[in-house]
Structures are given as C-alpha cells and as structure tokens.
Amino acid sequence: MRIARRALPALLLAGPALARTPAWVPTLREGGYVLYMRHAITDRTQVDTGRLGDRAGQRNLSAAGIAQAEALSDAMARLRIPLRPIRSSPVFRASDTAAIMARGGPVDVTMDLVADDYTADVPGAIASARRAMGTPPPAGSNALLVGHIHVFGPAIFGRMLSQAEFPEGAFGVIAPEAAGPRFVSVLMPEAVIAAAQT
Template sequence: MTMRTFASLLVALLVCLPAARAQTSAPFVERLLTREQFRKLDDGGFVIYMRHGKTDPTRPDQPEPKFDDCSTQRPLNDEGRKMAADIGRSLRQARIPIADIYVSPMCRTRESAQLVFGREARVIVVDELFSSTNQTSEQKKPIIEATRRLMSAPVSPGRNRFILAHAPNLADTMGYFPKMEGTVVIFIPQGSGFEYVGSIRPDMWPELLR
C-alpha cells in the first residue's frame, strides 16, 4: 500500500467517524408520569405494564425454574405483597378501567396479579411473558415478540390492557429496565409499535391520587 493510498483511507475513516457516533442510540431516559397524564387513563386506550412486586433477592431463580414449582423461583417478600395490594387499591380508587389482564407464568407475577386484582379476577397467563433473564438471544425472541405484540395491539376507548411481567422483558424489547420492582409503565399502543408515555414508581401513587 502506498502512502497516498493509506492517507486516503485514513481521511475516509475520519469522515465516517462522526456519522458512526450519530447512529449510536442514546440510553433510555425514564419519564415520571404527570397527574395530567394519569387522569387520561380514565379514557382508556392505553397499555399498563407492571413489574411484579418486590422480591426476596436471597432466593434467586434456579437455572431452569419450573412454572408449577414456586420453590424454584425468586418469590415476593412481604413488602412486595403489600406493594402489589396497595397498587390494586390505588387502581380501584382512581377507577381506571381494566379490560384484559396478561400475566407471566412465574409465581411472583401470578401472585402479584392476585394481590392487585383479587383471586377471582380473570387473568390470561402467557408463557411467552416468562422472564428473559439468563436466556439466549434465540430464547428471547418469542418473549420479545409476545411483549411487543401485547404492547402494540390497539385498545378500545374506555378500556386499558394490563400486562404484569418482568423488567428484563422491557429491557430486551425497548432498552428500558425499570429498576424499582412494582414500577408501572404506561404506553399508547399504535398497532405496529407503541409510544412510551411515562412511569409510576411505587411511592408516586398518593401524589397522583390527590
């Protein structure tokens, strides 16, 4: 390679570097839901995604947890159970209309759903909403597909779709990992995709309900 050829390649590389940096996606920025946005949930048409209540970190999921054996999974702790029950009371106090309820098959999500909506509530357990933690890229594909589908499908006015699942599923679907267990995330479904509106941390409910 001649010096002239090398210099030309170097110039081309330097020219391309700014464009390469511009294409790098920015980190996700969490937005807290405002009271005005919260009131709009009464009108329906939203997807409400909740991360399960607080769990016991000293009892992690086994490498291959069994859906029907809660001893193989990280469970809710007492604080998480109270958290889920409090969120349920807040939803009822706000009179937010909930239509279909989709739940991950994990024990902590199914128990959270019972505490939020009551044991008699009709929930739809979707195996593909299983936590994507420790899954391979290939294993994550149906999880991401199911999550995206439920977040994107239109919802009729006067109704809201509720999904109770896991933070890693959102992270793999849209790059957002709600760090606080019990976080509720609001989306507007758009058919072929979805729009992020904002998040409700567990300690925000009293202020939103004022």
C-alpha cells in the same frame, strides 16, 4: 428502538404526592393504553431455577411486595383507572401480583410475558411481549400486563433497564399504535400510591 439515556429520567413520575391530580390520571381513566407492570417487590434471598410451576425454586413476592401490590391495586381502584384485560407471566411473582391487581377478576396467565430466565427463546419472549404491548385494549379500558424488567427494556428501548429506571412495582405506560407500541412514560409505584391520596 432506542431512547436517549438522558431522556428517560425526565419521563419518570416519582416522588411525593402532588398538590393536584397528576395529568396521567384523567388520561388513563379514558382508557386506550397498555400498562406494563413489573411484578411487585421480591424476596432477594431466593434464587430462580428456571423451572415453571416450582414455587420453591423461584424468587417470590416478599411480605413487602404483597403489601406493595395491595396498595397499588387499591390506588388504581380509588383513582378509577380501568384495568382489563389483565395478563401475566406464569412466573409466580408476576402471577401473584396480577391476581392482587385483578381484585378477584380474571387473569390470563400466558407465556407471551414469560421471564427471560424461564425460556430458551429469549428473543421470542421479547418479541411476544412487544406484540402484547402493541395490542389495543377494549374501548374505555387499559390492558394490564404483569411481567419482568429484562423483557420490557429490550422490547421497548432495545436495551436493558436499570433497577432505578424500572423498579419492582413500576408501570410502563404504552400507547398501542399501528406502527407498534409507543413508550409514553414510567409511573413509579410511589407516585401511583401518592396520587390516590391527593
């Protein structure tokens, strides 16, 4: 599945708070979508080793990333957007983000959402993430999947996405349909936080 490069920027929701509540807020309040969230901001001085369970050998959330995840969690709560179930990659930057988003609720940590550099089967990781994005959430809710850019891009667009297209903390809005997951839009983290302040 491919999307024209010129089409993606038009779908991105970014920038300052809008005068009115953005149209995506009441839509997501009704549920029925899968939100694929890229983990929050990370410490780029750290290097991934590919060893699951080794926090010291992974790129983890920075202080800014923890603050970003907390702000996004608060924004989703203020906007009354239901997020259940919450599933996460086992890589710490994703599972830590998911725990913050869950606000004390359960998180299903699963290899279905693992990062490409933490598995020997990258095509399998992309396929499992695509299946997860195609699984409808319970009625009246939205599934939240917390994962990685290098899985999301190939699973949905058939190509890698740039950092600008899908930055840390962004949400890909996916409609799970019988034919497979359908891309709807990208919600930039700043837009989500701003929407809760209108």
